[in-house]
Amino acid sequence: MSLLVQYFLLCILVISSTANLNLKVIGPKPSDQQPGSKGYDHDAFLGKETAKKFEELSGEESRRRLGIIFDKIDTDHDGIINEGEMEKWIGITQKRHIEEDTEKKMKRYDVDGDRKIKWDEYYRTTFGGLETDEDWKFGEEEGFSYKDMHKRDRKRWEVADLDDDDHCTKTELTAFIHPQDFDHMREIVFEETMADIDRNGDGFLDLEEYINDVYKPETKGEAEPDWVATEREQFVNQRDKDQDGRLNEEEVRAWIMPSDYNYALAEAKHLIYESDSDQDGVLTKQEVVDHHDVFVGSQATQWGEIFNRHDEF
Template identity: 30%
Template structure:
């Protein structure tokens, strides 16, 4: 799920393809993609019965999630060194801010000088909004809150909040804040299928996409609302969004199978995966959202 509460459309592809995801180009040769899907199918089909069960898919999803976490740890080491020029094992908000603005095309030395002298920076409104959001997440990663200095572990929480319980809680609060229209810190179905408060688009516009509403309704009722009382609490949303939750991985596996399970045997045969290949590899017809960690 994205920060705005919308489902991450790219998630199914990431948990099914793993590292191989980047190799699936929308414009690549269909035969090549077909071969790669066949190879992945054989990896998921542990018992070699030529079909994928929900348990096998669950195991695969958990494996890909753990794979992502290990990659995040290695990537974090590299990023941490880049923003910790003095090598003292801590990164200040100003150090990160300088590197961030430099990545956006600002002159690094000029920015560093102005920050050092406490001078005003001329930053466009959009970049400033991103910076403000990042600073909020920086505060959340600094645990316990102290002097806005992050060590390597805290910096990992900042870059990859999907692997941090504290950041997961913060993300849930942000989503509920944006979707909760009556301020009770819970979500009803109507709130969940609406767009965040304050967005230009409105629910009437969203209703045009019946499939979108239908998918979100099913997600709300069958997966997120654990006790099926018609209300999603912050605790339920947090549990749902935990990427290492085995129960949720199983639910996700069942949903992925249901999409392509034409013979209704609750398994996926290779022919079904190949027929619904766009669902598993991505489609140029869909506007995929960025992954959760990229949103931060």
């Protein structure tokens, strides 16, 4: 196998492994990073691409620009950001990320430039470097299968392709890339998620499978953090409703497909809670700037692209 082919295969491996992270709760998400992490908060507040660029700014510059952002979020210009304004902003950021990511993928896959992606175009762009049986087996020792990835992608493609013409329009491609954001894709994402975490394939999740999904120790024998013990308790006392020691399909669906969960609202509540110094339920500009590390990365955070689009920055 040539070094070029090996590099191509490693690229697919990295892309595919990151694409399937954090699918445990199905629904629109502000970020694909771990909920509760600073990276997740920054992506939700700024957008994934702009968050990366904002990390190059100094602390002073990030605070200055964060103040300008505050004024954009404060749509009623009363000098504070309430929960509704924060939720709306996160929703806008999330929508922008999805649109920009889909357009980027559209350009990558649309070989003939007709603004429709044929399955053959997607296949050649994604799997075109897999020319031999050895290529297709690359990564299997680490538990990754290109054959399984191809089978999964094809099945998801057929669900996203609503008119069954084996082409994806931009809307259909969006459903293929971001299936958790479309109601008609929820079932396929549920099936993919179960395939990932139901290691013994019995159609149920036992406690070990559940914990292996939410926690992976970095070193062998390391002590579990306290939150893992909390997850064990939640499995036993909340998720396993019939108390038979495992989660059946209905119980798994209640876990990963909650009907009343709003990511943007949950993140808005979280950001306000983390930054609300006087605990009055709203944020002033000073509170946002004082807690800039909650919102942005920088040598301080992640926003560059938004700033570059607006002369006022």
